Amino acid sequence: IKNNAALRRLFLAGVQRFEAELSTYTVAADWNHPAGNERFLILTTDFATSKRLAVAFEEHDPLGRLYDIDILQAGSQRALSRTDLGLPKRSCLLCHREAKDCARSRRHSVAELQQKIAAMYMKEFGERG
Template sequence: MVIPEQILEAKEARARRQKEMIATYHLPLISISINIPGREKSSHDARVIFEAALHEIKQQKFHIMTEINLNTPSGFEAIFCVHANAHELKNAMISIEETHLLGRFMDLDVMDEQGMILSRAAQLSAKRTCYLCDRPAIVCAREQTHSLAALLRHIHEKVEHFEHNRKTRL
């Protein structure tokens, strides 16, 4: 289990890596992290969600120039530099977040060639809702509306459902 300071340091290191990759490649990038509450950021459920995100991004028709995958104190993360239009990338990432069974737990950020983050609002996409209710996620997180156990149980149930569906397709 990690402490909040380690998570913050890992997020700051991710931001530095993003800036370095944009400066090196002069291309938009996709930054993947996993929305898992609590201090355990590298659980089995987090790994399954992360691998599903990687798979979905690689199924897109974008030309990936380079990729970095890490397991940090803030959890699993990846950065892709992509030869594509940043707005098209963001729309594709929003589609994955909104349509994939585990998409709600994926944080698929897009930065343009200048390092500006493309927001969901800029793409006229709705803010994310809570895992357990229809309120904005930011409100429930700030007010701690739901217990950590309830949130993790919900995530685990979705991951189990995803794994079951994946096994039955094989």
């Protein structure tokens, strides 16, 4: 399950907090589809600063760990990575190893991930999703 009412609620709560950290932006698109939720923003902040804001949100907001915020520069073919800025790679939601390694090896079950996200939902909203 990549999307349902509870996941949409978590997504919107986190988006609202991330957007509150931005000085100015325009919402270019907001997608709520079975494969998950996505929002595309056009930022006026410079490329590197935008990525640093995104990483800070992902690492420090209670819901930020659920997000993978990509920062693309107009005309560029790839997103700016954490390592481009000398920042550590994203860690796993469950064990804090490198996230890509856990995903690639399927180290954790879907049930474990769902349990973690359900706990985050409970902590955020004080109810079951």
